[in-house]
Amino acid sequence: DSGVTQTPKHLITATGQRVTLRCSPRSGDLSVYWYQQSLDQGLQFLIQYYNGEERAKGNILERFSAQQFPDLHSELNLSSLELGDSALYFCASSAGGRDGSEAFFGQGTRLTVV
Amino acid sequence: GEDVEQSLFLSVREGDSSVINCTYTDSSSTYLYWYKQEPGAGLQLLTYIFSNMDMKQDQRLTVLLNKKDKHLSLRIADTQTGDSAIYFCAEYQGLKGGADGLTFGKGTHLIIQP
Numbered sequence: 001d002s003g004v005t006q007t008p009k010h011l012i013t014a015t016g017q018r019v020t021l022r023c024s025p026r027s028g029d030l031s032v033y034w035y036q037q038s039l040d041q042g043l044q045f046l047i048q049y050y051n052g053e054e055r056a057k058g059n060i061l062e063r064f065s066a067q068q069f070p071d072l073h074s075e076l077n078l079s080s081l082e083l084g085d086s087a088l089y090f091c092a093s094s095a096g097g098r099d100g101s102e103a104f105f106g107q108g109t110r111l112t113v114v
Numbered sequence: 115g116e117d118v119e120q121s122l123f124l125s126v127r128e129g130d131s132s133v134i135n136c137t138y139t140d141s142s143s144t145y146l147y148w149y150k151q152e153p154g155a156g157l158q159l160l161t162y163i164f165s166n167m168d169m170k171q172d173q174r175l176t177v178l179l180n181k182k183d184k185h186l187s188l189r190i191a192d193t194q195t196g197d198s199a200i201y202f203c204a205e206y207q208g209l210k211g212g213a214d215g216l217t218f219g220k221g222t223h224l225i226i227q228p
Contacts, residue, residue, distance in 0.1 A: 105158070
């Protein structure tokens with residue numbers, strides 16, 4: 001158990017809908033990262049938050065957004081969903097934001113868009 | 115091209131050593147990681163190596179880093195059926211171009227033959 005909790009584990013929704021994925025980081029970790037894993041793209045970094053502030057953006061679509069709350073949990077919002085958004089979405093947390101300290105991953109949320 | 119490259123499959127006999135290779139392109143990478151992903155599960159951090167190290171050993175795992183060739187390898191001694199998984203190599207470059215997450219390879223699927 002990595003200590004990172006993601007909910008829900010599975011999500012099935014229709015195209016055009018909006019969903020929210022939730023992540024609780026390990027106790028004490030200030031950084032939260034979101035990743036998307038798909039068969040064709042592999043693991044792609046989406047976005048990072050550090051202590052409530054957006055730290056860095058990767059390959060995140062404009063239809064996607066995220067936030068980190070004062071209690072450090074994070075949510076990834078996916079809107080206007082398309083079939084191609086079907087993927088495994090991982091959250092990871094780490095203690096630091098710039099020092100390359102190891103990131104621990106949650107079990108992921110499997111999103112299926114039908 | 116890809117920042118991090120790995121072979122897609124490696125097949126070994128139970129009890130033999132497995133060597134999973136990875137090449138990366140950015141010489142400024144500060145940390146290099148190996149993650150394990152079992153079917154239906156999240157990513158588990160196995161080990162990591164700082165860029166000023168050549169080797170790191172942790173029980174059955176040995177990581178070798180050749181900075182000159184930008185080559186990273188993971189050796190698993192006495193491979194067991196429980197080692198069957200996908201192994202991801204990842205690099206951390208620090209805050210670069212706004213992207214602060216890890217860059218992953220596509221993963222190497224380790225197949226254990228009885």
